[in-house]
Amino acid sequence: MTDTIAVAVPRKGRPLEAVLQRVAEETGAEGVADEIVSTLRYEKAVTKGDQTPDRDVYDRLADYSNLDDPAKPDFTLLRDDRAGKPRRIVFDSVTVSADGVNLRLVGREEPFRALRKHDFALGFDSADLVLEEVVELRPDPLTRIADLNARIDPHDTDVRVVAGMGDTVYHTLMATPETLPQGGSPSREFLRDYEGQLCISPRYERLVEAVIGTRNSDTLDFAYPGENEEEEAAIADTGVGVYLTVTGSTAREHGLVVGEELFPSETVLMENYEETGETAERVKELFARAETETEMAIY
Structure with missing residues (x-):
């Protein structure tokens, strides 16, 4: 049987x-x-x-x-x-x-x-x-x-x-050029010296803390997209954020620099x-x- x-x-x-x-x-x-x-x-x-x-x-x-x-x-x-x-x-x-x-x-x-x-x-x-x-x-x-x-x-x-x-798609760190140091890119290393808002999806607080490490997240304030607001647009307004990406093309259209792939979804x-x-x-x-x-x- x-x-x-x-x-x-x-x-x-x-x-x-x-x-x-x-x-x-x-x-x-x-x-x-x-x-x-x-x-x-x-x-x-x-x-x-x-x-x-x-x-x-x-x-x-x-x-x-x-x-x-x-x-x-x-x-x-x-x-x-x-x-x-x-x-x-x-x-x-x-x-x-x-x-x-x-x-x-x-x-x-x-x-x-x-x-x-x-x-x-x-x-x-x-x-x-x-x-x-x-x-x-x-x-x-x-x-x-x-x-x-x-x-x-x-x-x-x-x-x-x-x-x-x-x-696999990736939770990816991205930022506006104005937020980054000259010649820098969005990375965990960048977050070590960054203090301010980080735009994420509302349900991903714990996930983001896990993949960037609490050593980095202690100096961050989580911000969230408004209702019916595109995540990439919200990140561009905030300056720095984490979002799921495949190619990153939409992020670049919003003027964002696509940085480190933090964790595979x-x-x-x-x-x-x-x-x-x-x-x-x-x-x-x-x-x-x-x-x-x-x-x-x-x-």
């Missing part, structure tokens, strides 16, 4: 797509992954007003969902955070087979917290949430995902990071080691083996 294990995954967005890509690579389930991704991208466009559907949300949900066949993806409805709180179709679950194990991917709003509550042995979520919730703040900065587990208090949680999924496989059994160990091997030759590997 094939063992089945439930794995918590995000309901939407880049982290879910990273998980589905890895699942497709390891299991051959490209068709299922493509169906989920294309459906959610379309529904995101509907929520943003970039697409006009010809059916209401309930008819679309009924068409997408496959309650009688766990090998086909199922979806559900959630309230989106956007203005008006529209209903948004998000991923619910699907089962795929890999190396003699049935992976039951189960959508959760907060997979990391579901693992902390011992609801799952394994799950995927953004490494950012680990920094925001459980890593110890130290004077020296945290720079690599591979160092996360060493900063998790074992009395705080039984969850540990296993491996990254490679969908990446989807990671996590385990609750108190819930991990033989089946979970096999799944960890499946997802971690592709990472063993990179510095992102932890397992």
